[in-house]
Amino acid sequence: MPSLSELVEEARLSARALLDYGDGLFNPTVRLGVTGLSRAGKTVFITALVHGLTRGGRFPVFESLATGRIAKARLAPQPDDAVPRFAYEEHLRTLIDERRWPNSTTDISELRLVIDYQRASGADRTLTLDIVDYPGEWLLDLPLLNKSYEEWSAESLALSRQGPRRTLAAAFHTHLATLDAKAPENEQATLIAARLFTDYLRACRDERFAMSLLPPGRFLMPGNLAGSPALTFAPLDVASDGSAPDGSLWAMMKRRYEAYKDVVVRPFFRDHFSRLDRQIVLVDALSAFNAGPEALHDLEAALAGILDCFRIGRSTILSTLFRPRVDRILFAATKADHLHHLSHDRLEDVLRRTVTKAVSRSELAGASVDVVAIAAVRATKEALVQRGRDKLPSILGTPIAGEVANGETFDGETEVATFPGDLPTDLDGLFAGGSFRGLSTDAADKADYRFLRFRPPLLTRDGGEEPALPHIRLDRALQFLIGDRLQ
Ligand SMILES: Nc1nc2c(ncn2[C@@H]2O[C@H](COP(=O)(O)OP(=O)(O)OP(=O)(O)O)[C@@H](O)[C@H]2O)c(=O)[nH]1
Ligand SMILES: [Mg+2]
Numbered sequence: 251m252p253s254l255s256e257l258v259e260e261a262r263l264s265a266r267a268l269l270d271y272g273d274g275l276f277n278p279t280v281r282l283g284v285t286g287l288s289r290a291g292k293t294v295f296i297t298a299l300v301h302g303l304t305r306g307g308r309f310p311v312f313e314s315l316a317t318g319r320i321a322k323a324r325l326a327p328q329p330d331d332a333v334p335r336f337a338y339e340e341h342l343r344t345l346i347d348e349r350r351w352p353n354s355t356t357d358i359s360e361l362r363l364v365i366d367y368q369r370a371s372g373a374d375r376t377l378t379l380d381i382v383d384y385p386g387e388w389l390l391d392l393p394l395l396n397k398s399y400e401e402w403s404a405e406s407l408a409l410s411r412q413g414p415r416r417t418l419a420a421a422f423h424t425h426l427a428t429l430d431a432k433a434p435e436n437e438q439a440t441l442i443a444a445r446l447f448t449d450y451l452r453a454c455r456d457e458r459f460a461m462s463l464l465p466p467g468r469f470l471m472p473g474n475l476a477g478s479p480a481l482t483f484a485p486l487d488v489a490s491d492g493s494a495p496d497g498s499l500w501a502m503m504k505r506r507y508e509a510y511k512d513v514v515v516r517p518f519f520r521d522h523f524s525r526l527d528r529q530i531v532l533v534d535a536l537s538a539f540n541a542g543p544e545a546l547h548d549l550e551a552a553l554a555g556i557l558d559c560f561r562i563g564r565s566t567i568l569s570t571l572f573r574p575r576v577d578r579i580l581f582a583a584t585k586a587d588h589l590h591h592l593s594h595d596r597l598e599d600v601l602r603r604t605v606t607k608a609v610s611r612s613e614l615a616g617a618s619v620d621v622v623a624i625a626a627v628r629a630t631k632e633a634l635v636q637r638g639r640d641k642l643p644s645i646l647g648t649p650i651a652g653e654v655a656n657g658e659t660f661d662g663e664t665e666v667a668t669f670p671g672d673l674p675t676d677l678d679g680l681f682a683g684g685s686f687r688g689l690s691t692d693a694a695d696k697a698d699y700r701f702l703r704f705r706p707p708l709l710t711r712d713g714g715e716e717p718a719l720p721h722i723r724l725d726r727a728l729q730f731l732i733g734d735r736l737q
């Protein structure tokens with residue numbers, strides 16, 4: 251039996267769906283979700299996409315633009331009053347004028363683009379594209395809705411005792427050993443536990459480990475909820491089928507865990523996720539390579555978790571309330587400009603392998619899924635560099651000040667040619683963690699694959715005109731995501 255609050259919620263949701271629908275009849279709209287774990291490349295992707303559409307980028311594969319059917323794309327006022335606007339102008343200025351990557355963003359944001367185009371049949375039409383940028387970490391909170399505090403505790407403690415996570419969680423484990431779950435509730439002990447648990451999650455995100463699976467997602471990006479009780483709890487060593495004595499530390503943690511679900515998780519799925527029509531999931535597979543096999547496994551698990559949110563066939567954790575209406579999902583490996591183009595297909599293969607495993611587990615009723623390797627903003631050029639007798643396919647770029655390679659520290663001004671290492675051909679060996687080493691297992695110069703971070707490209711303005719941003723396969727991504735809606 252649905253509870254009263256569920257019924258009320260359902261009524262509210264139907265009312266809004268009707269509103270969205272009515273609006274859509276007169277004014278066709280696509281809500282495009284852009285997600286990915288932190289640093290995956292969401293902000294850069296949206297900035298490049300909007301710039302390309304409004305300025306007219308070089309997008310040969312994006313048919314409607316390439317054939318001249320798009321007359322004009324312009325920004326329009328952001329429609330949702332409670333969601334921050336995506337700071338497009340600021341991000342663009344940072345990229346082009348300062349040649350810096352935009353700062354990290356930790357909250358949801360939205361931007362509305364209106365596209366005037368001509369249908370293939372000749373009629374003039376308008377499509378409204380609402381782009382929603384939200385952290386992929388929020389999707390990974392979905393399973394919490396179906397888990398008791400005790401189950402969640404048992405799982406996250408088990409995870410924190412595996413592989414490299416064990417060392418990173420040492421301080422938290424030490425504090426945990428001093429806690430008695432059945433003792434009276436204690437705000438100070440809880441604060442310390444929450445802080446150490448968050449420190450552990452943050453350490454896992456570090457470049458050397460690049461772990462992906464770190465719920466609760468809001469712990470690392472609390473936004474305006476920082477310091478609130480709903481974000482101040484941690485797992486305890488308690489029996490997964492036990493029940494908490496009244497007034498105990500355990501009961502307090504449990505209450506806050508439930509509050510987290512109510513104030514953070516449910517509203518996100520209800521207000522944002524369920525309204526998306528199309529979704530792109532950006533994946534920083536190269537950072538996982540950089541870190542090593544553990545990070546790749548972790549990424550694989552996180553991607554499976556993200557895909558689970560789109561399972562709509564069977565009855566899942568997603569109640570009918572939260573079910574998305576997404577009918578196209580694109581997984582994109584970002585930052586492909588760190589590789590020579592000869593390796594782009596291989597990068598797609600790695601991602602396809604990871605995703606296929608997850609897709610075959612889920613029933614994505616009606617949704618089509620594709621995979622592409624992209625660079626939203628291409629920071630490098632390609633060159634063949636003579637090394638001894640061989641010519642190596644290398645990439646040319648300006649490493650960010652402070653990046654180090656072979657003992658040399660870069661100043662942020664000098665352009666260098668590098669050979670980042672080949673992506674391994676043997677994918678099974680790669681995931682099995684055989685011979686492939688990354689930063690988390692060895693010194694940087696011993697890692698089998700290592701990429702440098704480059705500055706955004708140097709662009710010159712021809713006359714007064716804004717320069718186009720170079721990219722890799724961004725047009726292919728666009729064609730898959732919205733090409734059919736511009737027919
Ligand atoms: N070379 C290259 N680097 C990129 C590209 N896109 C993103 N990056 C790098 O990845 C970093 C993160 O990109 P963002 O777009 O800020 O990623 P995000 O997903 O918005 O990150 P958060 O806001 O922290 O969640 C940037 O600072 C760049 O260093 C790209 O197309 N090419
Ligand atoms: Mg961002």
